[in-house]
Amino acid sequence: MSLSASSANAPACLLGLALSLGACGKIKENKPSETVQTRAEAKRHKAACASSTAYDRMKRVIFDQAREQSNHRTNLDTLEAFSFIRMEKPVVEGWDPALDVTRCKSRIILDVPPGSEQALGGDRRLAADIAYTAQGAADASGLVYALTGAAPIVNKLAAFSLSDATYRPLPAVDTEVSKAQPPGPDTLPTEIADRTSASQIEGSGADDDLGEKDAARAPHSSVAKTSEGPASASRPDTIAGSSGEATVRTFYNALGTGSGDVASAQVIPQKRSSRAYSADAISRFYGRLRDPLRLTSISPLQSGAYRVTYRYAAPGLRCNGSAIVRLSGGTRPLIRSIDATNGC
Incomplete structure (x- = not known):
């Protein structure tokens, strides 16, 4: 009797399994759109950590910090204009969805123009390992960056005192x-x-x-x-x-x-x-x-x-x-x- 009941219930089980598989199939149909959204988010975070716009804004942050400590702001303006910044192996470390803050880390490298190295300890290339965050500005003007670990570069720039005619x-x-x-x-x-x-x-x-x-x-x-x-x-x-x-x-x-x-x-x-x-x-x-x-x-x-x-x-x-x-x-x-x- 038990076997017969089990046999009788077999079609129901099969039906339940079919519905279950059907439901799984339905979820799989939604996954492509979810994947597109996920990829778009990943691309956005990657651009926040590693893009020409991100590098230019971080260069501005570094020079702004140096200007706050320097008595030669005009010379730093010229040095900033003719310096180039790049990153080695930038990585997205995380994202805070509540605040929409992207966390990143990288090695930042600042290449300065010829002639300026004499006031930078002989270095034409300043580098530091940094952590940084990117968050949308309240006025929708783009991302705002906050850096930690850039002090070795900032301190050297703050002490820069050459006339711009020397390196411009x-x-x-x-x-x-x-x-x-x-x-x-x-x-x-x-x-x-x-x-x-x-x-x-x-x-x-x-x-x-x-x-x-x-x-x-x-x-x-x-x-x-x-x-x-x-x-x-x-x-x-x-x-x-x-x-x-x-x-x-x-x-x-x-x-x-x-x-x-x-x-x-x-x-x-x-x-x-x-x-x-x-x-x-x-x-x-x-x-x-x-x-x-x-x-x-x-x-x-x-x-x-x-x-x-x-x-x-x-x-x-x-x-x-x-x-x-x-x-x-x-x-x-x-x-x-x-x-x-x-x-x-």
Whole structure:
């Protein structure tokens, strides 16, 4: 009787098992969406611990802490602008869902510009093992970071006392050319040079006015005015055919993107290791500008030279610049010198 009852109950058991398996199947159907959400959360936490935005914000925290202890804040501003930060093996350690705080740890490395090491114990690279948290700002402006363990870096930065002229990367110009080299046939006419100097005034728009006046005076000249668009879009019929002009354009376009290797390759080999024209120096200066360089005009002069105008903003400097670019001879012209006619 017991066996018969057990046999009678078998279909019910099988039905219950089927329902149970069906229920399990239904749960499995929901898992993909849960997995997507889980992956999205993991990606968010990873970005909070390891992303270019995270590194820049942590660099700001470190320099802010150093400025609080320093009497040389302006120099630290310049040092911050031309230093690079990176992380080794950043790890997400946890997450507090109640406060939405992501906890991380990593080894932080700060690479400082050449010349600054003499005030940092000879170190071009400052490093520390840190723990840090990331939490959304109350004003929805992004993540706010809090660091522990960065004191070895902060203390060295707080003691930094060099003048920024010692370590600040130079713009890619020959700063002594205008003093050492007398005016030649490939320099600007006096009246144009005089009016060009006015473009140093911030926000004056003098370089725009100059281009319009030049165009009005000589409407059939090869002056390429580009104030309304990228330099590469300006009058290809008058500039695209010149290999020398192509070199100049490639150089300034590379400055605009901070591509030091490309820009330095347009310069004669003898100058590629100099402080102003090395790939590293160009990347450090032009790659960290608040407003990237923009080539606004280019026009040929005599003796294989070109006059260019451009604009950019660096820490503590806004430049509406003008320069004479002189090229070497040969099948592939290279830049021999750049004389900034207004100092930037």
